[in-house]
Amino acid sequence: MIKSLLDVIFASEKRKNTLILLQDGPKDITFLLEQLKTTRTSLLPQLKIMEKHNILSHSGSNYKLTRIGKLLANEAKPFFETLETFDKGNSYLSTHNFDGIPQQFLKRIREIKDFVLIEPDHVDSQKLNAEYLAEALGSEAVYFVFTFMHPGTIPVLQQLLDSNINIYVIDSKELTFKLINEMPDTCQYFLSFDNLRIYSYPKTIGICSLTVTDNGFLLRLLSKNNEFSNKQIICVSPEGREWAKGLYDFYEKDAELITEI
Template sequence: MKKKQLIDVIFASEKRKYVLLMLKDGPQEMKKLLEELDTNRPALLPQIRILEDHSLVYQSGDSYGLTTIGKIVVDEMKPFLDTIEALNKHSNYLSSHNTESIPDYLFERISEIRTCKIIEPSLVNTYEINKDFFEKAKTSKSLRFVFTFLHPTFPEILANYLLMDIDISIILTQDLYDKIKNELSDQFKKALNCDRTKFYVYRKDIKISSLSLSDECFVLRLLFANNEFSSKQIYCCHPEAYKWSRDLFDHFMSDAVRITGL
């Protein structure tokens, strides 16, 4: 019998694919495999036999595990599947929005935001803040923001956070910094004089609306591809996705300059 191409063995059957993924962390009994895949032995055994025939899986009693070749395959397979999952979920959003400010190395890690939600507020809430994020942020020890515009309610929100002894870092574009100096100078001076608040100015062009991070969650608002405002936002509280957002913030911070006075 002619052997299948390895790519077909792995991806042409959902059962085979998920058996390989389930064995990634160690051998599993047949009973466990059947329960997780919600199938029966006659349906699963032929698929496992194909994996065995291609030296991906071995049998020990009523348990199955990955061979050395199987481990190599699964180690490469998982990141690829995670990337496909992220693109399947978010390709419409990413393709319709401006992603120029996301560096290439973070695009290469796009799989890390596969668990994120795309939030689209209702028409009446188009310009509202993400209330869920800002409510959860009250329990954070630190907050980080990148702003290209300032929501009218943010000065009040900032004042409340300062009363909670939260460390806050805010990166502003040059245009926004100039606007705040001229229109909110008293409030800005007060915030600048607070030990827990650090302001920075980013003089390069930023093609996002905003990035907000608490200790565990983040909200990213991109502009539409034509650079117009978009109410849609990426929202997530998953550790892997949070690391991605923190690295995006650090990317902006690396070229930002601390503001020490007006």
């Protein structure tokens, strides 16, 4: 029976998508046809197969999931969304090191399914940061995780501070050492602001950088050979933002607050 149900769900895109569409409650055949962009002649045989396997039932033109169907939909939707996320980002994930993302966040990777992959060339790389700055400037708080110092970082921090936005920065231990030794006056200057908190993370940070705003995030991963990559993931959605803020919190809980140098 298990193999049969797997075939019923996975062997047809129409059946798979019907399962997800009915998860929120009964739907009329017209709604299903519109959402699936198909014809009655094409869809009805698939609905009959699902009904035969006790996944759905119908009364007139209304279709709904059975108890088994609801259970399958609840289990299948996260799996489908995870597949969708990995499929959408396959070219990026296959060439970048996502081993640095903690396991508990990989398990929730479907939450960033609405991401957009940006690959600016060398000339446009700073322009992207300028465009994303508008999103940050509209936020109440902005959270950063850094393992490198981007040329535009200090001007961005200054603009955020001037706008009275609360800023939280986590630097890798290597970057902390570099900044304190090479830019002590700049570090002391930023430590004087009440709306800026700077932390140093004592362990290895597996990502390249992370920026979390009120509405979303920007993430850089290292390439497979652990070198810097200019490719960036941007996601603006409530689920994506929650995922990214959780990732920031994961690092902050073990980070050390810097109050003086």
